[in-house]
Structure formats: C-alpha cells, structure tokens
Amino acid sequence: MAEGFDLGGLRAAVARHGRVARVVVGAVEGSAPRGPGAAMLVWAGGARGTIGGGALEWEAIARARALLAEGGLRVDRRPLGPALGQCCGGSVTLVTEVWDAAALDGIEGPLVARSLDGRPMGLEVRRLLDRARREGARPPAQIRQGWLIEPLALPEREIWIWGAGHVGRALVAVLSPLPDLALTWIDVARDRFPEILPEGPRAIWTPRPEELVAHAPPHAEHLVLTFSHALDLELCHRILSRGAAGLGVIGSATKAARFRGRLRALGHSDGQIAHMVCPIGDKSLGKHPQAIALGVAVGLLGQKRRVGAEIAS
Structure with missing residues (x-):
C-alpha cells in the first residue's frame, strides 16, 4: 500500500468488498511503530496494510469492523504503554473512516482533507490546500485545526x-x-x-x-x-x-x-x-x-x- 491517501487502492478494495474501513495514523507523540500517514484497510473478512502491528493494530481492526456496521468516522488517541502494554513510549492518534463508492465520489488531489469534528475549514488548512494546488506542495499527513490532511499517494x-x-x-x-x-x-x-x-x-x-x-x-x-x-x-x-x-x-x-x-x-x-x-x-x-x-x-x-x-x- 502506497504512503499517503491511496485512492486507487481504496477504490479497488471498495469495488471488491463493498464498504471498507480505512485506519490511518493521524498524529504521533513520542515513540511509535509507524508515523503519520501509515494506513490500513479493513473489511469484514480481511485487512490490507499495517499501522505497526501488535496490540495497537489488533484493537484498531476490531474497532474498524464494529464501525463498518454503523458507518461514519471515529478518532482515538491511544497511549501505547499504559493502555496497550507496548514497549513504545509514545501515543498515537488513529482516524477510522468507513468508505463506500458514494463516499469516494469527488475525492481528488493533491491533498485530501476532511474535518474530524465538524468544525469548518480553518485558515491554516486553507493555506495548505491552496499551496498544494498552486505549487504542487505535498505536506506530510497531519491533523491541523481539527482536520485530517493527507497527500494523495503517488508511486515513486x-x-x-x-x-x-x-x-x-x-x-x-x-x-x-x-x-x-x-x-x-x-x-x-x-x-x-x-x-x-x-x-x-x-x-x-x-x-x-x-x-x-x-x-x-x-x-x-x-x-x-x-x-x-x-x-x-x-x-x-x-x-x-x-x-x-x-x-x-x-x-x-x-x-x-x-x-x-x-x-x-x-x-x-x-x-x-x-x-x-x-x-x-x-x-x-x-x-x-x-x-x-x-x-x-x-x-x-x-x-x-x-x-x-x-x-x-
């Protein structure tokens, strides 16, 4: 799975499995198995990609499958040591979204941005999007002003x-x-x-x-x-x-x-x-x-x- 928002891979998974949950690392504090932008796809009978393995991933897959029945989006901040017993000492913010063919309509680049809590787009996010469109800038995946921002994946x-x-x-x-x-x-x-x-x-x-x-x-x-x-x-x-x-x-x-x-x-x-x-x-x-x-x-x-x-x- 390519780094960034892999639109082609997500479309292929939706075409094959119907509704698909995508779990992405939105932010990291301290030490963590994977950095922002690492993602995996989860469906009823399988998964593809990895956000770092271990208890973090096992728990994320279970939450993603539960969300598939409901739809929507959830954000979870998980301290890896105290909550999961992992050796990494940091914390990870995971964003889980359910995608289907209708939700993919209109997704285009070079950046994919969506609100995580319903707030309107802030000035910082707008500037990032404008710079990406004008100059082709590809900032790393990040959460900014309550919005998740990811560059479209481009195979190298x-x-x-x-x-x-x-x-x-x-x-x-x-x-x-x-x-x-x-x-x-x-x-x-x-x-x-x-x-x-x-x-x-x-x-x-x-x-x-x-x-x-x-x-x-x-x-x-x-x-x-x-x-x-x-x-x-x-x-x-x-x-x-x-x-x-x-x-x-x-x-x-x-x-x-x-x-x-x-x-x-x-x-x-x-x-x-x-x-x-x-x-x-x-x-x-x-x-x-x-x-x-x-x-x-x-x-x-x-x-x-x-x-x-x-x-x-």
Missing part, C-alpha cells in the same frame, strides 16, 4: 513483472505490500495467474505480451521471468530498444552470455546490453522462488531511486 517507481509462474508470484507477494511501488504483472493467459488476484498490482494477460512493451513508461523497471526463453529474449530486445530505468532477467550465467550475444546480433550496443542484469536475485540465498524474490526485492530497495533514468538507445 513502476515495476513491470513479466511472467506469472512461481517466481513471478513470489515477487508479487513480496513487492505488492511495499509502499511507493506500482506493479504491472503480465503473462500470456488468465490461467497463468492465481485464481484470486492480489489487490494492488495491475494484472494483464494477452497472447502477445511483447507488444505491451511499447505501452510501458520509459521510467519503468522491468523484471523478465516468463516460461519461455524465446519470449524473454524478445522482451529484452524490445525493452532495450524502447528504453527503461532497469532490466533484470531470471536465468544463469550461461543464459546471460547467450542473451548478450543474441542481443548484439539484433543491433544492440555493449553499452545498452550492460544495463541488463542477469541473473537476478542473490545466488547465496538459493534457487527457491521465494528466495529469488527476496534477493530481487532487496536489490530493488537498495538501489538509489533513479527518476527519469533511461537505458540509452
């Missing part, structure tokens, strides 16, 4: 995952809960994906996935791990031709050498081919799909964010 990185086999599924499971990542997941047919698609990633199936490369944004990062070496090669060829912020391919040293040779034959320079990372993951972790996924995730998170960086074409 787009990850395109090509392949819904064992490693693709493991990668999506590891990456989809992480904030600030937008995942696009592609394969050749619906039955290549899990029966129940995870919330968050955009899943696309088409008999000719290579044709979708032309629709990927130039700043996307690609992970290629399909069932077919021929399709992997064609995807690499098209991604290198189009330009991208990163290209990783599942395989081995032998596969990497063969792909480099074939990509040269297709007209790519050594400089272009050098942007291809193959194999992906951390060899020391082993070849289990989840181990590969963990290695890839650590590598992605360890990279310095490269906004607008493109493979030279």
Whole structure:
C-alpha cells in the first residue's frame, strides 16, 4: 500500500468488498511503530496494510469492523504503554473512516482533507490546500485545526513483472505490500495467474505480451521471468530498444552470455546490453522462488531511486 491517501487502492478494495474501513495514523507523540500517514484497510473478512502491528493494530481492526456496521468516522488517541502494554513510549492518534463508492465520489488531489469534528475549514488548512494546488506542495499527513490532511499517494517507481509462474508470484507477494511501488504483472493467459488476484498490482494477460512493451513508461523497471526463453529474449530486445530505468532477467550465467550475444546480433550496443542484469536475485540465498524474490526485492530497495533514468538507445 502506497504512503499517503491511496485512492486507487481504496477504490479497488471498495469495488471488491463493498464498504471498507480505512485506519490511518493521524498524529504521533513520542515513540511509535509507524508515523503519520501509515494506513490500513479493513473489511469484514480481511485487512490490507499495517499501522505497526501488535496490540495497537489488533484493537484498531476490531474497532474498524464494529464501525463498518454503523458507518461514519471515529478518532482515538491511544497511549501505547499504559493502555496497550507496548514497549513504545509514545501515543498515537488513529482516524477510522468507513468508505463506500458514494463516499469516494469527488475525492481528488493533491491533498485530501476532511474535518474530524465538524468544525469548518480553518485558515491554516486553507493555506495548505491552496499551496498544494498552486505549487504542487505535498505536506506530510497531519491533523491541523481539527482536520485530517493527507497527500494523495503517488508511486515513486513502476515495476513491470513479466511472467506469472512461481517466481513471478513470489515477487508479487513480496513487492505488492511495499509502499511507493506500482506493479504491472503480465503473462500470456488468465490461467497463468492465481485464481484470486492480489489487490494492488495491475494484472494483464494477452497472447502477445511483447507488444505491451511499447505501452510501458520509459521510467519503468522491468523484471523478465516468463516460461519461455524465446519470449524473454524478445522482451529484452524490445525493452532495450524502447528504453527503461532497469532490466533484470531470471536465468544463469550461461543464459546471460547467450542473451548478450543474441542481443548484439539484433543491433544492440555493449553499452545498452550492460544495463541488463542477469541473473537476478542473490545466488547465496538459493534457487527457491521465494528466495529469488527476496534477493530481487532487496536489490530493488537498495538501489538509489533513479527518476527519469533511461537505458540509452
């Protein structure tokens, strides 16, 4: 779940589950597991996201499910030590709201602001909203003059995952809960994906996935791990031709050498081919799909964010 008010994720959850409660950390005093803006969604049969775990989250989920039957909004300030027996010495203000399709109508950015106690919008809040609209300012989530103010969530990185086999599924499971990542997941047919698609990633199936490369944004990062070496090669060829912020391919040293040779034959320079990372993951972790996924995730998170960086074409 992306940091900030994840409008897309909330809409998807409402479309799937109907009424959904959203719990957000509005304010923190002292030490707490998560900071302002951390949020989770709760529905009758499940939840997504986290506000820090432990007794705080367990209690928040119970309150959210009770509120689902009534609708509306509630604000709770919880001292973590005295009230919940947690080691953190601070206190957290939680805002719980019930959302449905009607409530989402008209929500737009760049800031989402709503009154917590019915009071009219104050001058400080109005100034924050005006500055956001004029200058694109994105202040952090906060409670100001009785209003909860959150920036709309904007993913910082787009990850395109090509392949819904064992490693693709493991990668999506590891990456989809992480904030600030937008995942696009592609394969050749619906039955290549899990029966129940995870919330968050955009899943696309088409008999000719290579044709979708032309629709990927130039700043996307690609992970290629399909069932077919021929399709992997064609995807690499098209991604290198189009330009991208990163290209990783599942395989081995032998596969990497063969792909480099074939990509040269297709007209790519050594400089272009050098942007291809193959194999992906951390060899020391082993070849289990989840181990590969963990290695890839650590590598992605360890990279310095490269906004607008493109493979030279």
